[in-house]
């Protein structure tokens with residue numbers, strides 16, 4: 463549910479950036495800020511968040527499926543592990559800052575037959591993937607991801623997960639063939655930290671083999687002309703974006719009538735049927751306590767910014783941000 | 791956490807990255823479990839060149855497994871159904887560290903493993 467307005471995080475970011483410039487030790491302040499506005503939120507909303515995150519984005523899935531068979535990859539910020547089983551021919555090491563999400567990812571990869579039943583397909587908009595040898599232009603739908611997942615009964619033979627901070631990754635230098643980092647780096651509050659996160663990814667991948675060394679980074683884009691949130695060029699980039707934690711004990715309220723003609727027939731499936739639905743969910747609607755609202759920090763990347771932040775050769779599929787489609 | 795994974799992990803502390811002592815991490819008070827994992831000889835064969843074999847030997851020795859050969863087996867030795875493949879499969883894919891600690895040989899920091907999940911978040915003085 464996404465129609466609550468975002469609020470500005472610009473003053474906070476300005477303060478953190480200035481503090482870090484004056485004293486490198488002030489890094490701890492940015493860390494604390496993210497603990498409140500990112501990590502703490504994900505810990506709190508993990509299971510609700512996970513329940514809304516089943517379908518891999520096609521651009522990421524095709525990148526994974528294009529990797530050399532039996533290569534080893536990282537998924538930094540793996541969340542509930544939805545990308546870990548996309549390509550059963552590669553071995554994936556997933557890490558996330560949230561132990562709650564990692565625990566979900568572990569149980570998910572251990573039991574790949576558990577349901578993944580999002581409504582409708584998640585579509586990406588404005589695909590800007592430039593992935594060199596990888597990622598064919600035609601994104602492959604991955605509705606059958608779970609069918610591909612290995613390991614009946616036992617744990618997945620093709621992934622493992624651990625808890626780690628993206629700025630202090632425990633992976634050895636140049637150990638793996640590729641890395642993905644999807645919808646993660648925009649949660650870091652200063653530019654120096656976002657650049658450092660990208661450096662960390664690059665440090666972990668091999669550089670020698672031509673067929674490997676690819677890093678795929680996805681971030682939310684500022685320029686989203688048709689976003690309900692009204693994000694567009696020239697707008698503010700540092701924001702607090704609300705997440706309404708829907709009560710797990712109630713059936714989700716939507717304005718749409720239940721019946722044969724609900725979301726299945728609409729092109730955007732998982733999207734809430736109308737903006738007013740989430741205002742309703744935010745507490746006006748009757749039963750029990752209002753649903754709590756968590757504010758997550760986002761830095762929306764303007765066009766070209768991600769390329770400025772990169773080092774030299776890595777691969778980016780940037781600025782793809784179907785926010786209104788993904789958020790539910 | 792699989793022993794395969796341990797072969798790709800070093801200390802999370804930045805200043806340790808340049809030290810050879812930070813890899814591999816050393817299991818301590820490790821409680822192991824063996825999962826039933828479908829064998830995947832192709833994956834195993836392809837992963838072999840990506841392993842740090844000497845680190846794997848260290849890990850196996852520290853956990854009390856029989857000594858591994860000094861050099862990694864050649865592709866010819868990895869015949870499907872053969873003992874070498876089976877042994878490596880069990881060691882890398884099926885053996886899990888479910889509880890215990892992973893210790894950095896450089897800074898001495900101990901990372902906890904609980905319920906099969908290693909936690910590499912650092913206390914603020916080490917970040």
Ligand SMILES: [Zn+2]
Nearest residue numbers: 801806894897
């Ligand atoms: Zn260390």
